[in-house]
Amino acid sequence: MIKQLTCIECPVGCSLAADIENCRVVKVSGNKCPRGEAYAVSEIENPVRVLTSAVLSRGLDLKMVPARTDKPIPKAKLYEAMEALKKICVTQPLAAGDVIVPDFLGIGVDLIATREAGQVKI
Numbered sequence: 001m002i003k004q005l006t007c008i009e010c011p012v013g014c015s016l017a018a019d020i021e022n023c024r025v026v027k028v029s030g031n032k033c034p035r036g037e038a039y040a041v042s043e044i045e046n047p048v049r050v051l052t053s054a055v056l057s058r059g060l061d062l063k064m065v066p067a068r069t070d071k072p073i074p075k076a077k078l079y080e081a082m083e084a085l086k087k088i089c090v091t092q093p094l095a096a097g098d099v100i101v102p103d104f105l106g107i108g109v110d111l112i113a114t115r116e117a118g119q120v121k122i
């Protein structure tokens with residue numbers, strides 16, 4: 001089976017054709033560099049995404065603290081990750097880049113803040 005993809009590793013956006021046998025990529029064509037082949041293999045055999053969202057806060061100057069995973073996570077884990085995010089409430093001030101949850105979902109990625117959130121000034 002041939003699957004058509006567009007490489008998103010750089011702005012060139014090569015059109016890729018991945019030849020798939022038994023859920024494995026056996027050949028990639030259309031890529032102008034090796035990153036395209038790596039992208040096609042990853043996208044078909046183990047697609048991953050950086051999760052970008054926000055978590056609730058209490059007592060901070062942002063009602064929701066923007067957050068993301070520090071590395072891509074398997075697409076198959078995105079729903080579980082979104083459900084886990086709903087249960088998080090940040091109560092301590094954070095700087096951008098601070099870890100909110102280390103080893104988020106137990107898969108070796110950290111959930112980090114992407115914006116500073118300070119204590120509410122009274």
Ligand code: SF4
Nearest residue numbers: 007010013014033036
């Ligand atoms: S294959 Fe290489 S040149 Fe083409 S879009 Fe991907 S990274 Fe860019």
